[in-house]
Amino acid sequence: MKAGTNLEKVLESGKFTVTAEAGPPKGTSVASVQKKGELLRHCCDAVNVTDNQTAIVRMSSLTGCLILKQQGIDPVMQMVVRDRNRLAIQSDLLGAVALGVGNVLCLSGDHQKFGNHPGAKGVFDIDSIQLIQTLKMMRDEKKFLSGEDINGEVPLFIGAAANPFADPSEFRVSRLAKKVKAGADFIQTQAVYDVDRFRQWTEAVVERDLDKQTHILAGVIPIKSAGMARYMRDSVPGVIIPDEIVTRMEQATEAKEEGVKIILEVIEQLKEIPGVHGIHIMAVSWEDIIPEVVRKAVLMPRPVL
Amino acid sequence: MKTITEQKPLEEITQYLEKCKKVYLIGCGTCATLCHTGGKSEVLEVKANLEANGKQVVGWMVIPTACDELTKYALEEEAKTIAAADCILAMTCAIGVQMISLHLKEPKLVYPALNTLFLGMEESPGHFTEVCLQCGNCVLGRTAAICPLVRCSKSLLNGPCGGSAEGKCEVSPDIPCAWQLIYDRLAAMGRLDELEEIEPIKDWSVSVSGGPRKSDVEAECADTP
Ligand code: SF4
Numbered sequence: 394m395k396a397g398t399n400l401e402k403v404l405e406s407g408k409f410t411v412t413a414e415a416g417p418p419k420g421t422s423v424a425s426v427q428k429k430g431e432l433l434r435h436c437c438d439a440v441n442v443t444d445n446q447t448a449i450v451r452m453s454s455l456t457g458c459l460i461l462k463q464q465g466i467d468p469v470m471q472m473v474v475r476d477r478n479r480l481a482i483q484s485d486l487l488g489a490v491a492l493g494v495g496n497v498l499c500l501s502g503d504h505q506k507f508g509n510h511p512g513a514k515g516v517f518d519i520d521s522i523q524l525i526q527t528l529k530m531m532r533d534e535k536k537f538l539s540g541e542d543i544n545g546e547v548p549l550f551i552g553a554a555a556n557p558f559a560d561p562s563e564f565r566v567s568r569l570a571k572k573v574k575a576g577a578d579f580i581q582t583q584a585v586y587d588v589d590r591f592r593q594w595t596e597a598v599v600e601r602d603l604d605k606q607t608h609i610l611a612g613v614i615p616i617k618s619a620g621m622a623r624y625m626r627d628s629v630p631g632v633i634i635p636d637e638i639v640t641r642m643e644q645a646t647e648a649k650e651e652g653v654k655i656i657l658e659v660i661e662q663l664k665e666i667p668g669v670h671g672i673h674i675m676a677v678s679w680e681d682i683i684p685e686v687v688r689k690a691v692l693m694p695r696p697v698l
Numbered sequence: 699m700k701t702i703t704e705q706k707p708l709e710e711i712t713q714y715l716e717k718c719k720k721v722y723l724i725g726c727g728t729c730a731t732l733c734h735t736g737g738k739s740e741v742l743e744v745k746a747n748l749e750a751n752g753k754q755v756v757g758w759m760v761i762p763t764a765c766d767e768l769t770k771y772a773l774e775e776e777a778k779t780i781a782a783a784d785c786i787l788a789m790t791c792a793i794g795v796q797m798i799s800l801h802l803k804e805p806k807l808v809y810p811a812l813n814t815l816f817l818g819m820e821e822s823p824g825h826f827t828e829v830c831l832q833c834g835n836c837v838l839g840r841t842a843a844i845c846p847l848v849r850c851s852k853s854l855l856n857g858p859c860g861g862s863a864e865g866k867c868e869v870s871p872d873i874p875c876a877w878q879l880i881y882d883r884l885a886a887m888g889r890l891d892e893l894e895e896i897e898p899i900k901d902w903s904v905s906v907s908g909g910p911r912k913s914d915v916e917a918e919c920a921d922t923p
């Protein structure tokens with residue numbers, strides 16, 4: 394075991410794993426994080442807390458993780474390189490480990506242009522692949538990037554993102570390979586709607602044996618309304634929603650029910666794809682639906698290890 | 699290579715000049731002329747504008763190349779007229795502004811009329827692109843001669859990110875994704891295997907993060923009269 398977190402244990406056990414994402418508040422309310430924790434604790438193996446997602450300022454991921462941790466939930470701290478240089482990254486990591494956070498997801502971060510502080514200076518001192526390397530070095534060599542020794546252990550279970558649908562599509566497997574080489578223990582992918590295209594990616598991943606060197610969780614985002622489907626199709630970088638799904642949402646009399654139906658169909662197929670070790674549910678501002686989705690996908694109860 | 703500039707909003711210039719009655723205007727015959735921001739016609743336009751707003755333009759000139767050391771002599775020749783002005787409005791790039799300020803015999807306020815944007819490469823006639831931020835440790839040899847630091851919106855050394863779609867950057871459909879360009883060029887040369895290597899963390903101490911940079915070279919024309 395690298396960090397011995399619940400997420401690591403469930404993935405290592407070979408069971409189909411479920412993680413979900415919780416966005417921290419645009420404010421100081423502990424209760425709002427706790428509410429999401431309560432909602433998700435029985436239907437997920439770990440919960441990601443986003444890090445100034447879409448470059449909008451929110452409570453820090455580390456704080457959100459700590460609140461979840463106090464509720465007995467295994468948190469995944471997300472960390473973007475947009476907002477921190479190498480000093481801040483390493484010190485935040487020491488703090489996270491000291492407080493018992495073991496899973497960290499390494500991200501570039503959405504460009505600051507998309508957020509509520511578009512005039513901010515993007516840091517990008519190191520990139521997301523170099524962030525993975527940094528964490529691995531801190532854990533395995535117990536050294537800072539400077540080469541100096543770290544006092545104490547740095548148990549970390551290192552995560553990274555992958556977008557099988559981005560371009561250049563031929564490079565997407567190589568990029569995953571780079572992340573694995575850098576030290577990614579688990580991967581959470583961008584939302585899958587086009588399962589066939591996702592399958593092509595996983596086939597190439599399996600061919601390179603990458604699924605044996607890392608754990609891949611396929612991302613899913615339940616769609617709440619036709620408007621949300623259109624918005625994600627047209628305006629969210631990295632997400633690809635086939636027109637057919639947008640049409641289904643537009644024609645549905647009960648949009649929310651249709652959204653759940655679509656996501657369950659996707660999950661059903663994902664379960665059967667070789668190389669996929671679980672799902673990661675990103676129900677942006679619709680976290681309430683997650684227990685129902687997990688239950689209807691016949692993924693309850695979650696294993697206790 | 700040209701220094702690309704754009705004129706500041708008139709309100710900002712007006713604010714600068716609030717306490718000045720008499721203004722001396724300086725343009726530049728090189729990059730700013732090419733950008734139509736500080737050539738003779740722009741200088742005269744601003745002159746007319748200032749005069750219409752109650753300012754007195756005591757004199758003006760367009761220095762051939764405001765960023766070079768000959769600026770010193772141009773200022774000396776105009777010293778008398780400049781002495782009569784409360785301030786100088788420089789329609790030059792920021793280097794020109796600083797050059798003028800450095801070589802004034804009597805200290806005087808020099809205000810920039812332009813925003814200096816970037817060092818541009820002329821990709822096609824009249825079309826300039828920022829292609830280098832002078833990072834002090836060039837990686838072009840590993841990126842098919844396309845700079846990931848300025849041409850990728852996130853300065854990724856190991857790109858592309860998950861936002862790259864159909865050749866465009868996630869930031870805007872008007873920005874080509876630098877890493878798609880790098881990929882395509884390496885693919886055309888049959889050298890895609892190079893992209894599997896992880897580019898190491900960058901040393902920013904040789905860039906602006908290391909403090910002001912200086913360089914001493916043998917001067918070519920130290921004794922120009
Ligand atoms: S790598 Fe550095 S020196 Fe080379 S083009 Fe980019 S910014 Fe300029």
Ligand code: SF4
Nearest residue numbers: 850859867868875876
């Ligand atoms: S889309 Fe391409 S250019 Fe834009 S940030 Fe991502 S890698 Fe860089």
